[in-house]
Amino acid sequence: MNRFVWLALLALGLLAPFAVYPVFMMKLLCFALFAAAFNLLLGYTGLLSFGHAAFFGGAAYVTGHLVKNLGLTPELGVLAGTLFAGLLGYLVGSLAIRRQGIYFAMVTLALAQIVYFLALKLPFTGGEDGLQGIPRGLLFGVIDLNRHVTVGGTPLPLALYYFTFALFCLGFGIIYRAIHSPFGQVLKAIRENEPRARSLGYKVERFKLIAFVLSSALAGMAGAMKCLIFQLASLTDVSWHTSGEVVLMTLLGGVGTVLGPAAGAFTVVTLQSQLTMVGPWITVIIGGIFVVCVLVFRRGFVGELGRLLRRSL
Amino acid sequence: MGMSLQTVLSQVMLGLNNGVFYAILSLGLAVIFGLLNIVNFVHGALYMLGAYVALLGFNQLGPLLGRPDFHLNYWAALLVAPLVVGALGVLIEKTMLRRLRKFDHLYGLLLTFGLALIIQGVFTNYFNVSGDAYDGKPEVLSGVVDLGFMLFPKYRVWVIGISLAVCFGTWFVIERTKLGSYLRAGTENPELVKAFGINVPLMITLTYGFGVGLAAFAGVLAAPIYSVSPVMGSEMIITVFAVVVIGGMGSIMGSILTGLLLGMVEGFTKVVYAPASGTVIFLIMVVVLLVKPAGLFGKEA
Numbered sequence: 001m002n003r004f005v006w007l008a009l010l011a012l013g014l015l016a017p018f019a020v021y022p023v024f025m026m027k028l029l030c031f032a033l034f035a036a037a038f039n040l041l042l043g044y045t046g047l048l049s050f051g052h053a054a055f056f057g058g059a060a061y062v063t064g065h066l067v068k069n070l071g072l073t074p075e076l077g078v079l080a081g082t083l084f085a086g087l088l089g090y091l092v093g094s095l096a097i098r099r100q101g102i103y104f105a106m107v108t109l110a111l112a113q114i115v116y117f118l119a120l121k122l123p124f125t126g127g128e129d130g131l132q133g134i135p136r137g138l139l140f141g142v143i144d145l146n147r148h149v150t151v152g153g154t155p156l157p158l159a160l161y162y163f164t165f166a167l168f169c170l171g172f173g174i175i176y177r178a179i180h181s182p183f184g185q186v187l188k189a190i191r192e193n194e195p196r197a198r199s200l201g202y203k204v205e206r207f208k209l210i211a212f213v214l215s216s217a218l219a220g221m222a223g224a225m226k227c228l229i230f231q232l233a234s235l236t237d238v239s240w241h242t243s244g245e246v247v248l249m250t251l252l253g254g255v256g257t258v259l260g261p262a263a264g265a266f267t268v269v270t271l272q273s274q275l276t277m278v279g280p281w282i283t284v285i286i287g288g289i290f291v292v293c294v295l296v297f298r299r300g301f302v303g304e305l306g307r308l309l310r311r312s313l
Numbered sequence: 314m315g316m317s318l319q320t321v322l323s324q325v326m327l328g329l330n331n332g333v334f335y336a337i338l339s340l341g342l343a344v345i346f347g348l349l350n351i352v353n354f355v356h357g358a359l360y361m362l363g364a365y366v367a368l369l370g371f372n373q374l375g376p377l378l379g380r381p382d383f384h385l386n387y388w389a390a391l392l393v394a395p396l397v398v399g400a401l402g403v404l405i406e407k408t409m410l411r412r413l414r415k416f417d418h419l420y421g422l423l424l425t426f427g428l429a430l431i432i433q434g435v436f437t438n439y440f441n442v443s444g445d446a447y448d449g450k451p452e453v454l455s456g457v458v459d460l461g462f463m464l465f466p467k468y469r470v471w472v473i474g475i476s477l478a479v480c481f482g483t484w485f486v487i488e489r490t491k492l493g494s495y496l497r498a499g500t501e502n503p504e505l506v507k508a509f510g511i512n513v514p515l516m517i518t519l520t521y522g523f524g525v526g527l528a529a530f531a532g533v534l535a536a537p538i539y540s541v542s543p544v545m546g547s548e549m550i551i552t553v554f555a556v557v558v559i560g561g562m563g564s565i566m567g568s569i570l571t572g573l574l575l576g577m578v579e580g581f582t583k584v585v586y587a588p589a590s591g592t593v594i595f596l597i598m599v600v601v602l603l604v605k606p607a608g609l610f611g612k613e614a
Contacts, residue, residue: 283434290427
């Protein structure tokens with residue numbers, strides 16, 4: 001994609017907190033990273049994981065616990081959460097890639113359910129209440145992430161925002177590099193024709209597993225970020241609803257496009273914050289969007305746009 | 314520890330009671346998967362819908378019709394709920410699933426997931442998540458039966474009996490009758506079956522309707538045992554998915570037996586180590602994936 005587009009997006013990200021409500025913006029970045037990580041599997045490897053909330057929420061719990069109860073600094077907390085999600089991804093992925101297609105989705109969903117049970121039952125997770133009041137702490141032991149800078153009369157949590165934005169750029173950059181590397185080409189070959197990729201001598205299982213670990217680790221990073229921003233790790237984060245939501249974001253934005261997941265996350269997060277007055281009906285609306293998307297809008301926003309412009313976005 | 318044979322047997326009986334629900338639901342999933350090649354995520358929601366047809370038929374239908382003393386009784390609900398839900402299934406298949414046939418099977422899963430969210434969302438809006446009790450249990454099925462080693466609720470004996478009859482009846486129709494042979498042939502090679510003059514699209518529609526009708530039937534059976542709640546289906550479906558992964562969807566008898574067996578194992582776990590009873594099916598799934606990745610009855614290469 002064009003260098004100017006990237007620079008424009010970067011500038012947009014840097015200036016966003018001055019124009020948009022920063023907490024909304026940070027939530028968006030978390031879910032955009034989560035969806036982009038998920039898309040690495042669905043869009044570029046052709047694997048539908050229905051249990052990605054396990055990594056997102058699992059990392060949120062681990063980061064929350066380490067930061068709150070063991071006093072880790074936020075950057076180490078995020079690192080630990082990411083590593084934990086990667087390790088969990090290794091375990092789940094090793095099992096799940098033993099089955100293909102539809103079974104893969106069911107296996108990941110069922111394994112994620114074990115993580116949900118653990119989040120409910122383990123002593124440090126706070127059961128139904130989740131982990132609350134997680135402190136944001138001092139970044140590198142120096143920068144207070146709670147610090148607000150007053151701009152034009154409004155206090156803005158700029159330290160936290162730029163920390164989140166930096167992590168997002170890091171995660172997104174890793175995904176972008178992975179997709180556009182020879183490794184990414186092999187993933188796409190597996191997506192298009194697994195037997196052929198195998199017959200060309202690629203160790204398909206190993207590539208799938210690496211993609212799975214990478215995807216789950218970055219989903220975990222998104223969850224760890226979310227836990228510091230909202231100072232909360234809850235059962236919702238590990239529930240199958242969240243797994244379904246990230247599928248929807250990716251589908252809506254465009255499966256297998258670089259910018260699609262972010263666009264989808266933007267749409268879903270905006271809907272959720274704008275439609276708070278409809279209460280529980282939001283589930284029905286989300287379900288409806290799902291159905292419409294699958295029936296008539298399988299390419300998603302970015303996919304359709306890419307088709308109009310005749311280029312891959 | 315106090316693990317007498319009697320406690321074990323009674324928990325295993327109660328487990329078998331859960332097992333028949335796993336069996337009916339995974340059987341329905343297997344039948345649908347066989348012909349439509351989709352995993353029917355909305356199965357749990359339609360099971361819940363079946364239970365609500367029984368509940369609302371009993372409590373609300375009379376007042377709605379202006380005859381407050383009218384109740385749709387249990388036996389009628391056993392017939393009406395599968396028909397209503399089956400008709401809904403026919404509608405879903407004809408208007409939505411049919412359009413997805415030429416695309417990746419994953420879209421079927423995603424579509425039915427969306428439908429599950431819609432149905433569950435609607436019911437969450439109108440009903441209490443903690444559930445409502447169903448009062449329509451017939452007098453004949455109240456009380457207990459002496460099984461020799463324990464007193465077992467008569468209703469549960471009925472549920473086990475009728476579920477086994479329905480499961481094996483379905484197996485018989487599919488594996489041993491002419492109609493079933495069309496179905497099985499349609500699973501193998503729909504084009505060829507079409508060439509023999511059989512209306513395959515109609516067969517697919519009716520199969521889907523039948524599969525979800527089974528789910529509704531299970532829902533009515535469940536109504537007097539478990540509380541009827543909007544989330545009863547989503548809790549069930551994830552467990553049933555694990556059952557399906559363990560058994561493999563390739564075999565009708567396989568999915569019935571796996572369902573029954575896992576229900577009993579779950580009951581047994583309650584005696585041995587109660588905290589694990591909620592996850593034991595998922596742990597068995599892990600072991601099966603490690604030892605026999607294609608599933609116990611799977612035919613997958």
